[in-house]
Amino acid sequence: MASCWKPTHSSFRCWLLFVLFVFVLTVEGVGAEAANSSVEVKQKDGQFDTSYFDKVTSEMQIIYSFNHTVTRNKCFSARATLELRVSFETRGVRVSVELLSEGTKSPVLFVVRQKQAVLSFQVPLILRGLYQRKYQYTQVGRTLCQPPTRALSETQFFYVDVSTLSASSVQYQLRVSRVESFTLQTNKKFSFNATPSQPQFFKYEFPDGVDTVIVKVNSEKNFPCSVMSVQDIQCPVYDLDNNVAFIGMYQTMTKKAAITVQRKDFPSNSFYVVIVVKTEDEACGGPLRFYPLSPDELLDAGNRSKTLEVVVSPAIDSEVYVMGMLFCLGIFLFFYVLTFLLACIENKRMHKKKEGLLKPADMSPAETASLLGKTPASPYEYGSFADNASTMSSEPVTDSLASTDANYGYMERSLDTVGRCRQESLSSVDEDDYDTLADIDSDKNIVRTKKYLCVSDLARKDKRVLSKKYQIYFWNIATIAVFYALPVIQLVITYQTVVNVTGNQDICYYNFLCAHPLGALSSFNNILSNLGYVMLGLLFLLIVLQRDVVHKRALMRNDVTALECGIPKHFGLYYAMGTALMMEGLLSACYHVCPNYTNFQFDTSFMYMIAGLCMLKLYQKRHPDINASAYSAYACLAAVIFFSVLGVVFGKGNTAFWIVFSVLHIVFTLLLSTQLYYMGRWRLDTGILRRILHVIYTDCIRQCSGPMYIDRMVLLVMGNIVNWSLAAYGLIKKPNDFASYLLAIAICNLLLYFAFYIIMKLRSGERIQCLPLVCILFTAVVWSFALFFFFQGLSTWQKTPAESREHNRDCILLSFFDDHDIWHFLSSIAMFGSFLVLLTMDDDLDTVQRDKIYVF
Template identity: 55%
Template sequence: MMAGMRPIWGHWILIFWLGTCAEALTRATGSKPAEFGKRYTGFVDKNTEELYSFSYTSKNDTVDALRVFVSSNSINLEFPVLFVVRQQKAILSWQVPMVFRGNFPRTYTYQDVSRTLCPTEPEEGTGSQEQFIYIDIASMSPSIVQYELMVTRLLSFQLKTSVPFNFSASPSQPQYFLYTFPEGVDSVIIKVKSPENYPCSVVSVQDISCPVYDLDYNVEFNGVYQTMTKQAAITVQRKEYPGGKFYVVFVIKPEDYTCGGTVPQSTQGSGNHTWNLKRVKHMEVTVSPSVKDSVYVQATLLCLLYFLIFYVGSLLVAFVHYVSIHRKERNLKGSPDEGEGTVAASHPITTSTPDGSSYGAIDESSPGARKMTPPPIPRPRVYSDSSADEESDFDAIPEMETDKNVIRAKTFLYVSDLAVKDRRVVSKKYRIYFWNIITIAVFYALPVVQLVITYQTVLNVTGNQDICYYNFLCAHPLGVLSAFNNVMSNMGHVLLGFLFLLIVLRRDLLHRHLLEVNDTYAKDYGIPKHFGLFYTMGVALIMEGVLSACYHVCPNYSNFQFDTSFMYMIAGLCMLKLYQTRHPDINASAYAAYASFALVIFLAVMGVIFGKDNIWFWVIFSIVHVVGSLALSTHIYYMGRFRIDVSNADFGIFKRIAQVLYTDCMQQCSRPMYMDRMILLIVGNIVNWLFAIFGLVFRPRDFPSYLLGIFICNLLLYLAFYIIMKLRSSERIQTLPLFCIIATAVVWAAALYFFFQTLSSWEQTPAESREKNRSCIILHFFDDHDIWHFLSATAMFFSFLVLLTLDDDLDVVRRDKIPVF
């Protein structure tokens, strides 16, 4: 029985095949021959469909591109008109009205649609070929629907190198063009410009394949892409496209939310549907060769040469210093105790204390001052902690606290009054800063590197160039990095940070050698030498370069703190070092300092998250800012002696506050006890209050830069006060620190100029950020922000040298003659 059924099944298969062939033959013979450039009008319904056939001859050395324009008067979304285009190796279909999904639940519909067909290139060696295209038009509408059709041949489908090309596009009429790499060109940059901010658009670069993804809902499926308002730029390398060709696709989005805009205005609306939008964008595209490999080498060598100059200069200064020391040693006939020292080399200080003693340096009024033996130095009791690793401000000897308060309560203090602790203990205390920052750097940098590698990998895999906020007009890729120039320009922080560590190490070793030979000047003259904070500053500068480079691997909203965290720490460490110079025994502990830095970084993160529109954040931050300034001012004014005893009665706090107000405000109202400190703190509080008021009123969007500005202004204010007080005390500034001060001012001014040349902004949408992009300005490789990296690293290096050398003139002045301010 089974054998008997086989002829029956074969019969039905034969009938089905013959019917299919007959239907195909009928459709083929029933097609309407059509011509390019001619408009056709017709009607379709559920019982009627139309088939148009086009033919042309393709040549071996040309690429023929066709564009199909269709429209329909139907607005019935239930029964749209369907258009199917069949080519030799591709099929393309769409419907009219064409529907795009916007921000839920809005939809946007268009009745005029224009699409470019995927070009068919004949195979090499086949010569000319006859190509056929069939366009099938149908609808399931129960009523007759009118349509229009026109097919044209594109005469300007291939983009030419360095030749601008103008065109227009809309959501239902996307455009794409072909570009072929010329011989000898391995990298090109695609620059797109538009006179209008909106409508929002997408620029995509896709490999040569069919279909081409040229609609809003599929343009992200292939290649790399960017959103765009006024300009966009994409760098393309030949190695990414083995065929040496690619498509540049332009898609207009149905709404502008992605680019930071709002819902588009409609000419006709019905519920959540928007009809007949006039969203046409005019654009100009230019494909130009990018920089060659030789430019990468030249830029790297230039960068290394620039910072090598600082190493050579440092060696020259060290050599001159070495020769000067040995020349002095040959001229000396005895030790300082025999009267042959240079104790009186500094100028006398004219400002006198109430008891008639001058404060600053040894008097040189006597003709034989340079030949006198240094008088014996009265030394205060020196206390040492039970443990050299002790980090507390409290000492093991009970009477230390009493003596400390008595000494610090003096109206006029000298460095010897605040250098009573054992030198080894204090040095180890400051070395805790160094070891802590090493630990912080390791644990901070490892997850940072992992995260930015992930970001770069996601960008390379997805092709979504909106993830990272580069200056795309000057972003030069190398390997997996999309903006190698922005990463490499941070090399200066690392090189100059390492150089500063070498300079500090040299000074440290020299000072240790002098202490080992019991040099009088090293032990009892000049500012006490503690290098722990200097080592910490050098490491912080290196880490600023490392983390800034990591941030620029993929700069965006999520990793902004990588670029600024160590800037806060550098500013804070500089202020601590400046304060520690004349207050070696009462500086903040490393743990308290780093806890404060952590709080600042936390506030920076909160400012980015909540600072844009939340007024309560700014109110709370302003209150914390003002209260913190007052608390720190109180601690500085009383040199750490201000205490509130809460262990007594319930009203002990208020009693203590009343006593302070009575003694320090009412009794000393005419003249504060510490006038210099009072002036500094008044000016400092005014500046900080103005910052707080400015933030509360204007609420700047870039909160991290605003917070960094507070730190930098306070540091500059303190440094200016220190220099003024130094000159007022008849101390002098030697040639090297004077040169560093001038260089710091000049380089910082230049650096800030380039810093404010904003080239991108992660506070805005990627498309809005690209409006700020600019071309390179040095070797066609470095942009303004790269120059900021070079100059800021240089400025910070000079700033560190200022702090390191500012008090070199006091190395021959007794500590009981060096005033505290």
């Protein structure tokens, strides 16, 4: 500005601009004064619970003045020894407005001025829904927030300003009333009504000694869809459909809603419970009421009133947490103690049995074998190769092996010879080199096509090679577990963080009526109950390790029974099963950190692996040489998990996906059936079609001969019926829960094969000892109870979060665990029992030579 004082040409422009600036200010001031003088302001002293029918225009503004007393709870002492508590009930203030004039184009603006807040809204109130559709409400009711006060009792003033820009008069009704039950009482139900334009909120203060409460809201009607929110005591209160998600914790609801609130999250030791009715129902799974319209069109809101009931009750205390954790830990430690006692009893029994026998050094090998109830060892390492009449007979072998020694003509072999063969088998040998020897190539086509096979026919490969082959199962699943679990843990931590930060409790599908938080975890009890999978999986690994060590020691001392008798002992698959059970517990716990449809595969991936490994182990028992390699097995399981993810993402109602999956399911079933029926001795090439037609012509049309392997054919026919039926069910019904449907396929096939194995075992003259029989009965009972609790369905991510909460129920065990937690307990015990059945089922064959054990 200093340059403007200089006598130059530019100074003239500066003075001109200054004069214009002063002129504009003068004109605006005169205009504003004229405008203010044309608006008439009326001020009235308002009375509570009184209805005011007034009119307002653009030339008239009305101000209503109110005052009310705000009190708070205060503790003080009397007589210096006795502490008295005087509770002052704080009553809320509610402003209700109704527009009486029809057809007005200019809204009426209501502004409520308080000490620490300003609330404004227009009537008619416009709320937006999906696709920016607008809904108009002529009745509006809002509750005023209550800023915290330091004084025991304080008188506060507030003003209601009413104005409009309408040239014509607009009539309205105003009523300011007190909310008598504004402060919620513990364990006391309170009913009220709410609409989208008339939300409700109430105050709750934590009583002394209560650190956690559960806020429950119930309604008899599913719709209209509502939102329950828990917010800190502050102004403004976000109580409209378009802003209720801005702060605090919230969840949509139809009939039920429940939020667990902790004192530590609210510094004022109190909070608001806000109930908002949404303008549309699609968030709760309801249909869209209208098709998308243009943004300028207004829709009639209709009658969307909803009656609700709210109650706040104390949550469990720390003692219940401790009892729940001790109970969970005690159940599974009991199995450790029981296993230890059974091991001690078995060890003592075997010790007494050995004391009653002569030392092997005092007897010949033949006498030792005869005393143990078995024939001397075969001249072959895994049994005879001969195809004699007894082997070809369809009658089961039930006589003792010693009585059939003459029929088979076995040669005695000294322990030195056995030891020498053992040392040769431990030499470094590669499976591929061994399997491609000329004698193996020439023999396996003959052996595997025998009508009646024995285990010795399919246990010809080197033991050390097979042991390494099956150990790959364990190392592969351990590697998979590490690379699978780490990103899963990272993801669920992110999910939980998002829930805690945003307060959006629709992200996770908990049973909110029995979700006990601990630290950052929202539902600690659902995570804790998965401990059984980990502990029992570890216990199974210890049992397998003990058996593995005992077997290796028997081999090192050249024990004839370990070398020549029983089902070949390969423990790699058992180790893989135990590891899979532990990982199922870990990933199930990760899934329950925040259960929803995007991470449900975490809970099911290792279930597929467990089912697949159990089927492979059953098949390996009688087919040790031709079982699938770890790489091909895990590749197939990876394909299953891949389809599981595709089904979750694209399978809901997608006909094309279900057609493709059903066709692949049937084709894979046929290929697997062919592989099992011909023991792997078939080729999938361009000539497969011609060979199939030739077999159909020669065996079915020309001579109509029956199947050569009847037992296998019965199993495969039943398996194809079951799988084709499941494929047809999926194609027709298109179930939303594709992951559970896929798991049901795996479990049905496993149960079918297991039943076939038991039946064929009994048909072959074998018996089931006491321990596996007890395990079978115990496991069947536990599975029955487990499935009962599983199908209770406390939540389901196939529906909207609000619909899922309709299935929520209270805790049923120790006030800490719900039905799904009991499913975790029982299913982990049942899986452990199932693994023990597989481990001990063929213990009766430990003293039977392998050429007397039938293959089926």
